[in-house]
Amino acid sequence: MVSIAVIENPWTEPSVVGQSEVRAARRKHILYCAKQVFSKKGFHNASVSDIVDRAGIARGTFYLYFTSKRDIFDSLMEDLLQELRQRIKPIDIGPDSPNPLDQLKANVRRVLELVIQDPELIQIMFHHAAGLDQRSAETVRTFYDRVLDMIERSLEHGIRLGLVRPCQTRIVASCILGTIKEVADWVTGRRRTVPPLDVLVEEILRFGLRGVSTQPQDI
Amino acid sequence: MVSIAVIENPWTEPSVVGQSEVRAARRKHILYCAKQVFSKKGFHNASVSDIVDRAGIARGTFYLYFTSKRDIFDSLMEDLLQELRQRIKPIDIGPDSPNPLDQLKANVRRVLELVIQDPELIQIMFHHAAGLDQRSAETVRTFYDRVLDMIERSLEHGIRLGLVRPCQTRIVASCILGTIKEVADWVTGRRRTVPPLDVLVEEILRFGLRGVSTQPQDI
Amino acid sequence: MVSIAVIENPWTEPSVVGQSEVRAARRKHILYCAKQVFSKKGFHNASVSDIVDRAGIARGTFYLYFTSKRDIFDSLMEDLLQELRQRIKPIDIGPDSPNPLDQLKANVRRVLELVIQDPELIQIMFHHAAGLDQRSAETVRTFYDRVLDMIERSLEHGIRLGLVRPCQTRIVASCILGTIKEVADWVTGRRRTVPPLDVLVEEILRFGLRGVSTQPQDI
Amino acid sequence: MVSIAVIENPWTEPSVVGQSEVRAARRKHILYCAKQVFSKKGFHNASVSDIVDRAGIARGTFYLYFTSKRDIFDSLMEDLLQELRQRIKPIDIGPDSPNPLDQLKANVRRVLELVIQDPELIQIMFHHAAGLDQRSAETVRTFYDRVLDMIERSLEHGIRLGLVRPCQTRIVASCILGTIKEVADWVTGRRRTVPPLDVLVEEILRFGLRGVSTQPQDI
DNA sequence: CATGAATGAGCGTTCATTCAT
DNA sequence: GATGAATGAACGCTCATTCAT
Numbered sequence: 001m002v003s004i005a006v007i008e009n010p011w012t013e014p015s016v017v018g019q020s021e022v023r024a025a026r027r028k029h030i031l032y033c034a035k036q037v038f039s040k041k042g043f044h045n046a047s048v049s050d051i052v053d054r055a056g057i058a059r060g061t062f063y064l065y066f067t068s069k070r071d072i073f074d075s076l077m078e079d080l081l082q083e084l085r086q087r088i089k090p091i092d093i094g095p096d097s098p099n100p101l102d103q104l105k106a107n108v109r110r111v112l113e114l115v116i117q118d119p120e121l122i123q124i125m126f127h128h129a130a131g132l133d134q135r136s137a138e139t140v141r142t143f144y145d146r147v148l149d150m151i152e153r154s155l156e157h158g159i160r161l162g163l164v165r166p167c168q169t170r171i172v173a174s175c176i177l178g179t180i181k182e183v184a185d186w187v188t189g190r191r192r193t194v195p196p197l198d199v200l201v202e203e204i205l206r207f208g209l210r211g212v213s214t215q216p217q218d219i
Numbered sequence: 220m221v222s223i224a225v226i227e228n229p230w231t232e233p234s235v236v237g238q239s240e241v242r243a244a245r246r247k248h249i250l251y252c253a254k255q256v257f258s259k260k261g262f263h264n265a266s267v268s269d270i271v272d273r274a275g276i277a278r279g280t281f282y283l284y285f286t287s288k289r290d291i292f293d294s295l296m297e298d299l300l301q302e303l304r305q306r307i308k309p310i311d312i313g314p315d316s317p318n319p320l321d322q323l324k325a326n327v328r329r330v331l332e333l334v335i336q337d338p339e340l341i342q343i344m345f346h347h348a349a350g351l352d353q354r355s356a357e358t359v360r361t362f363y364d365r366v367l368d369m370i371e372r373s374l375e376h377g378i379r380l381g382l383v384r385p386c387q388t389r390i391v392a393s394c395i396l397g398t399i400k401e402v403a404d405w406v407t408g409r410r411r412t413v414p415p416l417d418v419l420v421e422e423i424l425r426f427g428l429r430g431v432s433t434q435p436q437d438i
Numbered sequence: 439m440v441s442i443a444v445i446e447n448p449w450t451e452p453s454v455v456g457q458s459e460v461r462a463a464r465r466k467h468i469l470y471c472a473k474q475v476f477s478k479k480g481f482h483n484a485s486v487s488d489i490v491d492r493a494g495i496a497r498g499t500f501y502l503y504f505t506s507k508r509d510i511f512d513s514l515m516e517d518l519l520q521e522l523r524q525r526i527k528p529i530d531i532g533p534d535s536p537n538p539l540d541q542l543k544a545n546v547r548r549v550l551e552l553v554i555q556d557p558e559l560i561q562i563m564f565h566h567a568a569g570l571d572q573r574s575a576e577t578v579r580t581f582y583d584r585v586l587d588m589i590e591r592s593l594e595h596g597i598r599l600g601l602v603r604p605c606q607t608r609i610v611a612s613c614i615l616g617t618i619k620e621v622a623d624w625v626t627g628r629r630r631t632v633p634p635l636d637v638l639v640e641e642i643l644r645f646g647l648r649g650v651s652t653q654p655q656d657i
Numbered sequence: 658m659v660s661i662a663v664i665e666n667p668w669t670e671p672s673v674v675g676q677s678e679v680r681a682a683r684r685k686h687i688l689y690c691a692k693q694v695f696s697k698k699g700f701h702n703a704s705v706s707d708i709v710d711r712a713g714i715a716r717g718t719f720y721l722y723f724t725s726k727r728d729i730f731d732s733l734m735e736d737l738l739q740e741l742r743q744r745i746k747p748i749d750i751g752p753d754s755p756n757p758l759d760q761l762k763a764n765v766r767r768v769l770e771l772v773i774q775d776p777e778l779i780q781i782m783f784h785h786a787a788g789l790d791q792r793s794a795e796t797v798r799t800f801y802d803r804v805l806d807m808i809e810r811s812l813e814h815g816i817r818l819g820l821v822r823p824c825q826t827r828i829v830a831s832c833i834l835g836t837i838k839e840v841a842d843w844v845t846g847r848r849r850t851v852p853p854l855d856v857l858v859e860e861i862l863r864f865g866l867r868g869v870s871t872q873p874q875d876i
Numbered sequence: 877c878a879t880g881a882a883t884g885a886g887c888g889t890t891c892a893t894t895c896a897t
Numbered sequence: 898g899a900t901g902a903a904t905g906a907a908c909g910c911t912c913a914t915t916c917a918t
Contacts, residue, residue: 023877041352042350042351042352043350044262044263045352047911047912047913048912048913048914049912049913057878057879058878058879058880059879059880059881059913059914060878060879060880060881060914060915060916061877061878061879061880062914063913063914063915064877064878068913068914069912069913069914070913126349127349127350127356128350130345130346130350131261131262131346131347131349131350132261133260133261133264134259137346141408167422167425167426168414168418168422170405171402171405171414171418171419171422171423172422172426174398174401174402174405175397175398175401175402175422175423175426175427177401178394178397178398178399178400178401178402179393179394179397179398180397181397181400181401182393182394182396182397182400182401183390183393183394183397186389186390186393189360195387195390199387199390200390203386203387203390203391203394204390204394206386206430207386207391207394207430207431208394208430210429210430210431210432210435211425211426211427211429211430212426212429213429213435215436216429216432216435216436217435217436241902242902245902266886266887266888267887267888267889268887268888276903276904277903277904277905278888278889278904278905278906279889279890279891279903279904279905279906280902280903280904280905281889282888282889282890283902283903287888287889288887288888288889457898461898479790480788480789480790481788482700482701483790485890485891485892486891486892486893487891487892495899495900496899496900496901497892497893497900497901497902498893498894498895498899498900498901498902499898499899499900499901500893501892501893501894502898502899506892506893507891507892507893508892564787565787565788565794566788568783568784568788569699569700569784569785569787569788570699571698571699571702572697575784579846605860605863605864606852606856606860608843609840609843609852609856609857609860609861610860610864612836612839612840612843613835613836613839613840613860613861613864613865615839616832616835616836616837616838616839616840617831617832617835617836618835619835619838619839620831620832620834620835620838620839621828621831621832621835624827624828624831627798633825633828637825637828638828641824641825641828641829641832642828642832644824644868645824645829645832645868645869646832646868648867648868648869648870648873649863649864649865649867649868650864650867651867651873654867654870654873654874655873655874679881680881683881704907704908704909705908705909705910706908706909714882714883715882715883715884716883716884716885716909716910717882717883717884717885717910717911717912718881718882718883718884719910720909720910720911721881721882725909725910726908726909726910
């Protein structure tokens with residue numbers, strides 16, 4: 001945003017701000033605009049014109065920052081996946097670690113925070129990235145597969161500890177992932193006012209934990 | 220007019236019927252091929268050429284059966300939604316009705332049967348229809364909203380009967396819908412061998428029912 | 439129209455009417471329908487479907503009577519030109535011939551009678567045939583050139599007799615042809631009620647004759 | 658935003674103006690080429706490829722200057738009608754005005770000058786515009802109707818002054834319009850050498866004036 | 877670096893014509 | 898002869914990308 005301020009005020013500290021910072025700022029600005037365009041129209045119905053018009057740049061300038069329309073889409077997705085990966089931390093089960101349930105809750109909360117904060121990106125991932133082409137679908141699928149792996153390993157660990165009822169862990173992992181995805185989609189896609197974050201997290205966790213716990217009545 | 224009179228003569232009807240049967244069969248064949256093409260490439264990356272090449276017909280022939288590329292896509296989606304609507308029956312709670320749980324199970328089973336039977340169509344709905352354009356997205360969303368309404372009403376009823384724990388019914392309904400969608404996507408999207416239908420139904424139901432039940436340990 | 443009756447009543451005198459008569463009648467019927475279609479839409483905007491739909495025949499049947507869409511258009515035009523040629527008789531100036539002015543008047547009258555009787559064909563010739571392609575344009579042009587030749591020869595004859603003022607005969611011949619064409623176009627193209635045939639003939643002749651006569655005040 | 662500010666800066670205006678001049682020139686060039694193509698082939702037989710090939714530009718470039726094939730045709734026609742309207746000035750009959758006959762002559766001369774100068778455009782109007790579709794036909798007809806109105810009013814005025822013989826003014830106006838149109842068509846359509854402009858104007862006027870004058874022998 | 881006019885491959889669609897029944 | 902489903906060449910138009918300025 002500093003960069004955007006710079007762009008809007010060319011006379012502000014021109015010597016202080018380096019070239020590459022201006023460049024990075026402009027790149028961010030284009031990404032920001034592209035996100036809105038892709039979110040609204042999808043990849044195919046969005047044109048490079050839509051993006052450059054919204055960004056207030058020339059068509060050629062676009063290609064100084066991104067090699068193709070596909071490139072900017074991939075950048076957007078990669079940023080999102082990166083952010084999601086950071087927010088989903090493996091449950092640490094060492095003796096000195098925080099309560100695993102609290103860690104789980106924090107994961108769900110961090111994910112939903114991003115969902116609420118950047119709904120356009122979530123919409124793009126849910127509705128456009130999977131259907132773009134086989135490579136994009138593969139990228140998304142790989143991400144989900146890693147999440148599924150994490151969930152599955154947690155389930156297996158819980159089963160070993162007697163905290164989770166025995167089950168087909170891959171299927172149940174899918175169920176758990178599905179609850180979060182669907183709520184995320186519901187939150188970002190409808191125009192109605194959504195419940196507070198706390199409530200969302202609470203309901204999702206209660207539903208999922210009871211679904212897998214050996215002691216569901218305690219939750 | 221001589222010819223028309225002959226055509227209107229009843230003794231030509233068998234051949235006319237034969238014609239329309241051929242027509243219907245060819246239409247189905249084109250739909251079948253289009254389903255595979257759309258499933259693999261998505262709407263935008265699939266060309267009419269792809270469809271007619273696969274169907275072994277001329278480009279012009281396509282337009283004898285469908286008014287546009289969009290038309291055949293919509294036909295495919297409408298057929299799927301129609302089929303899904305038929306397979307999802309509202310839970311009947313009259314005194315002489317079958318066990319509600321059995322009805323619920325039958326619904327889930329019928330849906331998953333279709334998922335297994337026609338994975339391409341499911342892929343199209345999940346990955347391509349939602350992102351096609353606003354009209355298509357609206358159609359899909361409306362369908363899900365109706366399903367969500369059904370689930371929510373069932374939850375509310377269960378709460379009144381003391382069978383379902385009090386909860387934010389819309390959120391929990393989303394969770395339930397999400398479990399089924401995610402499992403459906405998982406089943407259709409991976410190349411690995413999927414568990415038998417019974418196991419899928421069993422696991423989904425157990426997870427979801429425990430998630431909402433006041434007596435989860437009994438499930 | 440006989441043909442239409444025959445077509446609509448196949449049981450009427452089937453043995454009396456020969457095959458070729460039925461064929462000729464059907465051909466005429468198709469020509470009749472095509473005339474209306476071409477007149478309204480022009481050659482390019484009219485489709486073979488438009489013609490066969492209006493004629494109540496199958497698409498393939500059309501090609502049993504005409505080799506192409508272009509063929510039926512040419513037939514229509516040839517019929518019109520034939521008819522026009524018959525109605526435009528060279529002025530006979532033999533000693534026993536009728537008054538040349540009466541012959542001239544009869545020519546104009548016969549042409550305008552056709553114009554009023556078959557306005558669609560006139561519209562096609564004026565607005566569509568000339569612009570169809572170079573061959574069609576050439577056909578029309580050749581027809582007009584012959585008419586111009588006739589007028590020019592009449593003018594030259596009149597000059598020799600001292601009845602027509604000396605002039606550039608080709609240009610004046612164009613002027614005379616132009617008066618008739620424009621009135622014909624005006625008559626067929628507007629939806630207002632047109633003056634009676636007699637008045638049209640009278641005004642055209644008076645205008646043209648005064649334009650060329652050495653004794654214009656007598657006309 | 659820097660760039661936009663620069664663009665809005667006055668010192669860049671010269672180059673911007675230069676751009677638009679290049680643009681206008683190229684637009685004119687495409688119009689010029691399209692005129693030749695349409696004149697030779699007509700609207701339907703002319704393809705956008707024909708135009709861009711002749712203009713030496715890429716297919717896409719065409720659409721930077723015109724929204725459609727129809728658009729460029731309409732532009733051509735509108736330019737012609739505009740030019741014709743400017744060349745046909747209403748006869749001014751005020752006390753200090755030039756001789757009405759001279760004004761009339763000047764009108765005919767200006768029109769024929771355009772005819773000789775831009776024969777392709779005239780051919781397009783005569784042979785292609787009228788038959789293109791109902792909208793185009795209406796545009797042309799409206800133009801002619803206005804011309805007919807002008808002629809008719811002049812005739813009525815002449816009758817009141819005793820200079821023009823009483824007549825059916827609409828019919829006679831058509832005759833007059835017809836003389837000019839036919840001569841124009843004859844001049845542009847034949848490959849023979851045409852008479853000098855003066856002769857054309859002279860003959861048309863003499864023919865028409867004698868046709869309507871109360872004193873034809875004086876002309 | 878920024879610009880935006882120019883490019884041209886590629887697509888959806890139409891419709892005159894054919895031919896098996 | 899009559900039918901009409903099938904054909905496929907041809908066309909108008911779009912838009913991601915390039916490159917001279």
